[in-house]
Amino acid sequence: MSYQVFDNGDDEKYFRWMEQHLDGFILNVERVSKSLPVVLHCSNCGHIRRGLAEGAFTGRDQIKIAAFVVDELIRWRNKYRPDATVKYCSDCKPAKSVLEQFLFYPDELDSQVELDSRAELWEGAKVQVLVNQYERNAQARQRGIAQYGTRCLVCELDFVERYGPIGEGFIHVHHIKPLASINAGYQVDPINDLRPVCPNCHAMLHRGKEQPLTIEELRALLKR
Numbered sequence: 001m002s003y004q005v006f007d008n009g010d011d012e013k014y015f016r017w018m019e020q021h022l023d024g025f026i027l028n029v030e031r032v033s034k035s036l037p038v039v040l041h042c043s044n045c046g047h048i049r050r051g052l053a054e055g056a057f058t059g060r061d062q063i064k065i066a067a068f069v070v071d072e073l074i075r076w077r078n079k080y081r082p083d084a085t086v087k088y089c090s091d092c093k094p095a096k097s098v099l100e101q102f103l104f105y106p107d108e109l110d111s112q113v114e115l116d117s118r119a120e121l122w123e124g125a126k127v128q129v130l131v132n133q134y135e136r137n138a139q140a141r142q143r144g145i146a147q148y149g150t151r152c153l154v155c156e157l158d159f160v161e162r163y164g165p166i167g168e169g170f171i172h173v174h175h176i177k178p179l180a181s182i183n184a185g186y187q188v189d190p191i192n193d194l195r196p197v198c199p200n201c202h203a204m205l206h207r208g209k210e211q212p213l214t215i216e217e218l219r220a221l222l223k224r
């Protein structure tokens with residue numbers, strides 16, 4: 001996967017890309033200035049598709065960088081506009097979509113570096129990123145699993161029972177400590193703070209409006 005650059009009045013291709021990638025992201029970039037902020041939008045945001053004159057989107061002062069995964073845009077920005085602040089559109093709230101993309105599958109993140117660059121970019125998401133770092137801390141994870149096993153505490157799915165040997169040792173861990181009680185000196189306590197859950201239940205836990213649901217709350221919602 002990679003990003004696509006729309007430049008030189010290529011509005012038609014740009015609009016087509018957005019139609020075909022409604023879940024994607026667009027980075028709005030000044031063509032000349034290397035230091036003016038770049039603005040991230042969701043691909044379906046009204047701000048970046050309002051009809052202006054021909055070539056207005058990709059032909060004058062701005063170019064559009066498009067990608068299905070926001071990491072690609074961060075990579076682009078780090079390479080070509082390292083001095084530009086990243087802002088995100090307050091209308092389409094791309095930070096929320098980004099969070100959803102990676103919160104649901106925190107184990108898919110490739111590296112710590114990635115997490116750090118996101119933490120920097122998504123101010124509002126910082127605390128949540130922190131929590132996911134705890135969820136990904138390998139040692140704490142192992143100790144949590146040693147205590148609770150690898151069966152989902154919400155739906156009781158066991159990956160070996162369901163998928164056979166390929167499921168051996170697979171489980172997500174969820175961090176249950178309230179965000180407000182986490183400060184700089186905080187050390188993860190695997191027994192008190194971490195709980196094994198399957199990726200589906202993990203995703204549902206994080207759909208809680210203000211903060212994640214508790215294990216008990218989600219268990220109560222579970223149909224049979």
Ligand SMILES: [Zn+2]
Nearest residue numbers: 041045089092
């Ligand atoms: Zn927007």
Ligand SMILES: [Zn+2]
Nearest residue numbers: 152155198201
């Ligand atoms: Zn589950």
Ligand SMILES: [Zn+2]
Nearest residue numbers: 135173174175
């Ligand atoms: Zn979690």
